[in-house]
Amino acid sequence: MGPLSNIFELKDGIKTKRISSYDRTGGNDDKIVIKAGETAEIANISGAGIIKHIWITISTPDNFIRRNAIIRMYWDGEENPSVESPLGDFFGQGWGEEYNFASLPLAAAPAAGKALNSYFPMPFGDGARITIENQSEHNIDSFYYYVDYEEHPSIPDTAGRFHAWWNRELTEVHPEDGEAEWGLVGEVGKNKSDKDNYLFADIEGKGHFVGVNYYVDSPGPMWYGEGDDMFLVDGEDWPGSLHGTGTEDFFNSSWCPNEEYIHPYFGYAKVPDKLGWMGRTHCYRFLLEDPIYFDKSLRASIEHGHNNNLTLDISTVSYWYQTEPHKPFPELPGKDQRQNMPEINFMDVHRWRHEWRKAMGNGKKLWGNEIKEKKDK
The missing domain is CATH 2.60.120.1390 (Protein of unknown function DUF2961)
Structure with missing residues (x-):
């Protein structure tokens, strides 16, 4: 239809x-x-x-x-x-x-x-x-x-009420693992819970989830999107009824995209033009043909990097329909807490290189892709 x-x-x-x-x-x-x-x-x-x-x-x-x-x-x-x-x-x-x-x-x-x-x-x-x-x-x-x-004249009893909730979090990494995406700088751990995920919906009542705008600001050049989406329906335990395989997969794309793409139901409205995936990316998906139904509750979240191992500034607006009364939203963060994180620029990257050179022994011809273990041999 x-x-x-x-x-x-x-x-x-x-x-x-x-x-x-x-x-x-x-x-x-x-x-x-x-x-x-x-x-x-x-x-x-x-x-x-x-x-x-x-x-x-x-x-x-x-x-x-x-x-x-x-x-x-x-x-x-x-x-x-x-x-x-x-x-x-x-x-x-x-x-x-x-x-x-x-x-x-x-x-x-x-x-x-x-x-x-x-x-x-x-x-x-x-x-x-x-x-x-x-x-x-x-x-x-x-x-x-x-x-x-x-x-x-009237609205049917079956008509759910429209809801939308904004959330934001500056995510944390595991101190013992560091930012180890793709195993680049350390072993990648395993995640068998959604407790440390970024939360974008926490709903009580009967309804259906219809979409999310996902705004992620990455302070580093590593791909931000190994995180799985997880939907726990009606109080079920992990892994739940709907468990994803990666951020880009949930947004109906593939292989770490970094290009604008506009579809009526999903896409990338904004992507960064920097080193790798550093900067601001706006992903969106609307589940208008495939809403997620729930009778009692819905907890929806996504990992910030695999096993939640990346520091990211994530903001979302989730959209759904449900019966009333709804669970009141947490207090909206004040204006000062809604400001953007500072932009990472080329000078910051050069400072990182300066610290890396010191860690590598301040060699006179260090190029930048040397690995410390090999340098020490």
């Missing part, structure tokens, strides 16, 4: 509505201002319906507004948001950056990714609210938006 398969069907009792930032005076000042530190309610809908599309574009002196502004969504009068995420990360842009991104449910469109779009259907039975909190020190001088939705 494709998106056009029932477009010709005529329906009764449904009304199409829109809330937008249009100029109520009839002029062309079609925006709102969200002052620094304030929260704006951009939609407050009563009754039952389905939000079908959201479009947002903004202008502000703050060039990090995509991390400094928070989008939240509430269904059916709930107190705890079902959606809570930095604005850019939710729509498919990591690290507070602007860049084009295209997928079936989410997109960041021209000019230069400034137009943020969601096509996730978001049903509600007794009201819906969407807010934007400006945690920046600057006003959002121009905030333009559409919220397109349908009014329905």
Whole structure:
């Protein structure tokens, strides 16, 4: 059943509505201002319906507004948001950056990714609210938006509510093993648990998981993606019902890719142009044809390197539908905790080489690929 398969069907009792930032005076000042530190309610809908599309574009002196502004969504009068995420990360842009991104449910469109779009259907039975909190020190001088939705007489009891959760972690390596990916600098250990994995979903209730935006910043040139994805359904023990074979495999690619690739369901919206895989990579996968179903709970995680042996800055937004009430999200990290890690550059690499030369005895013609064990013989 494709998106056009029932477009010709005529329906009764449904009304199409829109809330937008249009100029109520009839002029062309079609925006709102969200002052620094304030929260704006951009939609407050009563009754039952389905939000079908959201479009947002903004202008502000703050060039990090995509991390400094928070989008939240509430269904059916709930107190705890079902959606809570930095604005850019939710729509498919990591690290507070602007860049084009295209997928079936989410997109960041021209000019230069400034137009943020969601096509996730978001049903509600007794009201819906969407807010934007400006945690920046600057006003959002121009905030333009559409919220397109349908009014329905009622919503079926089988309609799960849309959820999205942002998480971030600066991952740690095992001190005894070091960063030993591919066995390059030491023996690679074995992982028979998900306890040290990066967690991207921790859900209670009945529902189905439909996707994730995965933003990884690697401080070194080694391939970041030997980590397996692991989904533990309804409280089951490791290895669980769905156990993967590597990060790129979960994102439907292969062999350590480092190239942009855009598919409606999966791809690489951003890749680094540095040494190896050093820098920022945005992977995404939407399980729209193959959602992961759960009746009681879902714990979803991924290794940060095989056996969790890499230090990486990972941020994710996960998307799913479930029954309410949902398990409240952990407290969103403050603005200072959402800043990017410093960029590793060529000077840092040269400092590493300087320390390596000292470890190799400061030979006068060391090239850089010598192995210490061979040098000592």
